[in-house]
Amino acid sequence: MIKGIFKKTKYVTTSIPAQEKVPTPIIPDGMWIKCNSCDQIVYKKDIEENNRVCPYCGFHFRMNARERIKLIVDEGTFKELDSNLLTLNPLDFPNYEDKIRQQEEKTGIKEAVITGIGRIYGEEAVIAVMDCFFLMGSMGSVVGEKITRAVEEATIRRLPVIIFCASGGARMQEGIFSLMQMAKTAGAIARHAEEGLLYISVLTDPTTGGVTASFAMLGDIIIAEPGALIGFAGSRVIEQTIRQKLPEGFQRAEFLLEHGFIDKIIKREEIKKTLGKLLYLHKEVK
Amino acid sequence: MMADINQNLEQLENKLEALREFSDTHGVDLNKEIKAVEEKLYELKIEAYKNLTPWEKVNLARHGERPTSLDYIDKIFEDFIEFHGDRNFRDDPSIIGGIASLEGKAITVIGHQKGRNTKENIKRNFGMPHPEGYRKALRLMKQAEKFKRPVICFIDTPGAFCGIGAEERGQGEAIAINLMEMSRLKTPIISIVIGEGGSGGALALGVADKVYMLEHSIYSILSPEGFAAILWKDGTRAKEAAQVMKITSEDLKNFEIIDDIINEPLGGAHKDIGELAKSIKKLIINDLQELEKQDLESLLNKRYIKFRKIGEYQ
Numbered sequence: 001m002i003k004g005i006f007k008k009t010k011y012v013t014t015s016i017p018a019q020e021k022v023p024t025p026i027i028p029d030g031m032w033i034k035c036n037s038c039d040q041i042v043y044k045k046d047i048e049e050n051n052r053v054c055p056y057c058g059f060h061f062r063m064n065a066r067e068r069i070k071l072i073v074d075e076g077t078f079k080e081l082d083s084n085l086l087t088l089n090p091l092d093f094p095n096y097e098d099k100i101r102q103q104e105e106k107t108g109i110k111e112a113v114i115t116g117i118g119r120i121y122g123e124e125a126v127i128a129v130m131d132c133f134f135l136m137g138s139m140g141s142v143v144g145e146k147i148t149r150a151v152e153e154a155t156i157r158r159l160p161v162i163i164f165c166a167s168g169g170a171r172m173q174e175g176i177f178s179l180m181q182m183a184k185t186a187g188a189i190a191r192h193a194e195e196g197l198l199y200i201s202v203l204t205d206p207t208t209g210g211v212t213a214s215f216a217m218l219g220d221i222i223i224a225e226p227g228a229l230i231g232f233a234g235s236r237v238i239e240q241t242i243r244q245k246l247p248e249g250f251q252r253a254e255f256l257l258e259h260g261f262i263d264k265i266i267k268r269e270e271i272k273k274t275l276g277k278l279l280y281l282h283k284e285v286k
Numbered sequence: 287m288m289a290d291i292n293q294n295l296e297q298l299e300n301k302l303e304a305l306r307e308f309s310d311t312h313g314v315d316l317n318k319e320i321k322a323v324e325e326k327l328y329e330l331k332i333e334a335y336k337n338l339t340p341w342e343k344v345n346l347a348r349h350g351e352r353p354t355s356l357d358y359i360d361k362i363f364e365d366f367i368e369f370h371g372d373r374n375f376r377d378d379p380s381i382i383g384g385i386a387s388l389e390g391k392a393i394t395v396i397g398h399q400k401g402r403n404t405k406e407n408i409k410r411n412f413g414m415p416h417p418e419g420y421r422k423a424l425r426l427m428k429q430a431e432k433f434k435r436p437v438i439c440f441i442d443t444p445g446a447f448c449g450i451g452a453e454e455r456g457q458g459e460a461i462a463i464n465l466m467e468m469s470r471l472k473t474p475i476i477s478i479v480i481g482e483g484g485s486g487g488a489l490a491l492g493v494a495d496k497v498y499m500l501e502h503s504i505y506s507i508l509s510p511e512g513f514a515a516i517l518w519k520d521g522t523r524a525k526e527a528a529q530v531m532k533i534t535s536e537d538l539k540n541f542e543i544i545d546d547i548i549n550e551p552l553g554g555a556h557k558d559i560g561e562l563a564k565s566i567k568k569l570i571i572n573d574l575q576e577l578e579k580q581d582l583e584s585l586l587n588k589r590y591i592k593f594r595k596i597g598e599y600q
Binding site: 085086087088089090091093094141142144145148170172173174175176177178179180181182183184186187188189190191193194209210212213214215216217218231232233237238241242246247250251259260261 | 508
């Protein structure tokens with residue numbers, strides 16, 4: 001027995017079969033969404049009914065243009081403008097036409113912005129809503145042209161303009177033509193402003209690049225949704241340029257508010273009411 | 287192709303040198319031979335610079351010896367007095383501006399400024415402005431409007447700077463305001479791309495009545511490196527990007543986005559800035575005569591339409 005103390009214990013080794021992966025619960029596609037902010041698994045329908053805002057933490061999910069119009073514009077009052085403008089391929093960029101067609105099928109819209117005239121609590125306005133699900137809401141010739149025409153229409157009819165921005169910036173595939181849309185839209189807004197008319201810019205997630213550096217930042221009043229990413233350069237580009245990590249909350253709506261670049265952060269459910277009040281307060285006495 | 291031509295050029299240049307040396311040391315008259323080689327060399331050079339690829343133009347536009355805004359200002363105008371600061375945050379050395387005289391007439395001059403060596407480039411931030419640079423430019427434009435003098439802008443930037451401070455101080459807002467204010471500035475504006483015209487950072491000095499590009503300059507939505515990084519997630523494919531982006535002066539002339547191309551001396555602007563400055567000066571004088579004849583309303587209308595009509599759609 002005592003001898004046995006110093007004896008090496010003989011273990012029987014067996015190969016254990018590789019641990020089976022814990023099966024992930026099968027969730028029917030698209031029924032549930034994990035909140036990007038609080039990690040809660042949320043029933044998709046709950047989010048949809050809650051204007052795409054997380055019922056647990058208030059995180060604002062991205063919203064497409066049609067949903068946005070439904071949420072903001074008085075029912076049955078929206079008359080769409082220039083819905084037939086079609087995108088061309090000015091640089092003969094490889095596969096650009098195919099890409100546009102895919103995006104059309106995916107989103108059911110022809111380009112990354114919908115423009116029109118509608119009413120908010122009875123007040124008439126020209127409204128443009130960008131859609132970040134269409135090629136990241138990037139601005140090419142059609143987006144620039146539709147926004148410019150909408151603003152010009154507002155100038156002629158002496159109406160206020162409201163633009164919901166949601167864009168990754170300029171449309172790379174249209175190169176220099178995209179860049180020039182910045183000057184074009186800014187010029188139209190200058191003329192609208194000279195007539196003493198109101199322009200409200202609403203910045204939603206994300207508003208970056210050439211859109212930030214043109215009409216997004218030119219509002220008489222600039223509103224943002226909570227947590228929206230708003231900036232000129234993309235965070236990856238900045239990190240590569242300065243070779244350091246960016247601080248938490250950098251380029252978020254709250255950061256811009258703190259630095260003095262937006263007037264107010266407003267929750268999605270309150271935006272329509274706020275716009276209604278602002279339009280009322282700027283009403284022209286005729 | 288360019289490499290081949292460069293090699294040929296070099297060989298011929300060496301041969302020329304050898305011939306000259308031989309002629310000098312041995313007292314043999316080789317003038318005929320020397321002349322023949324010189325002619326051949328000239329022909330080859332013309333051929334080479336006529337057929338530069340977009341990527342070669344990118345390199346020429348970024349050439350270390352390429353003249354900067356201050357070089358042109360020095361050669362084209364007299365009595366340049368530089369003004370500093372945006373009256374708000376600081377003076378941004380990536381954009382310079384001030385007043386000068388052109389044949390006795392007061393002019394406001396503004397330009398992106400790159401350094402001519404590493405030390406200068408660090409000071410100038412490689413010609414990449416912060417928001418305060420654009421705000422300084424706007425301040426000087428407003429000053430020009432007040433004193434009724436025209437504005438000349440030289441564009442030469444890889445792009446507006448991407449950094450924390452630039453974002454904190456509103457890079458996007460600064461550029462946006464410049465675009466809007468330039469579109470209605472009540473005085474003539476002429477913009478000339480002299481090197482790199484990179485993205486919104488270039489356009490923020492580019493909403494003008496007349497827009498020109500030097501022959502070997504580029505004007506683009508983004509640097510070819512940035513473009514390749516965004517679209518193909520691979521910044522090293524810049525050469526390929528330069529090809530598809532259509533960024534040369536001929537491309538932009540064909541698109542009717544610029545008014546005209548200003549020809550450069552053989553081998554690029556740095557080979558003979560004196561001649562080039564003379565032709566730019568002539569162009570500016572002619573244009574200003576034409577622009578200042580117009581009444582303000584039609585000037586601003588034309589400027590609006592100039593940018594209003596850009597875009598391809600159906």
